[in-house]
Amino acid sequence: MAFLAVHPDYRNLSRGEKLLKHITLQSKNLNLEKLFVLTTRSNHWFLERGFFAAKVDMLPIKKQGLYNYQRYLKILILNIK
Numbered sequence: 366m367a368f369l370a371v372h373p374d375y376r377n378l379s380r381g382e383k384l385l386k387h388i389t390l391q392s393k394n395l396n397l398e399k400l401f402v403l404t405t406r407s408n409h410w411f412l413e414r415g416f417f418a419a420k421v422d423m424l425p426i427k428k429q430g431l432y433n434y435q436r437y438l439k440i441l442i443l444n445i446k
């Protein structure tokens with residue numbers, strides 16, 4: 366999942382929560398097993414919604430290369446099965 370964002374004027378009104386629920390439902394319908402997000406600022410928001418902190422070797426191989434250049438990012442994963 367790349368860049369989940371709510372406009373600053375509309376934050377804290379559960380819109381992020383609704384977007385995440387919609388993305389999770391779509392992911393289930395696509396038979397995906399996991400969602401991952403890389404974030405610098407919002408890791409607690411995701412942790413409170415079922416994501417867990419993960420290590421770089423849990424990322425898809427292509428994303429592991431990208432992560433090497435962006436080590437400040439936190440890796441979070443949600444099991445959706």
Ligand SMILES: CC(C)(COP(=O)(O)OP(=O)(O)OC[C@H]1O[C@@H](n2cnc3c(N)ncnc32)[C@H](O)[C@@H]1OP(=O)(O)O)[C@@H](O)C(=O)NCCC(=O)NCCS
Nearest residue numbers: 368369370371376377378379380381382404406407409410
């Ligand atoms: C993270 C984000 C999507 C949340 O959207 P939102 O619609 O404001 O969130 P919700 O209304 O569903 O949830 C609000 C709750 O989350 C908390 N919260 C909001 N932003 C947070 C953050 N960055 N970190 C931790 N908690 C956060 C609020 O305090 C509130 O808590 P409460 O229910 O205990 O009062 C939004 O803050 C955002 O767009 N941030 C900038 C982009 C970003 O960092 N995206 C994630 C990385 S891709």
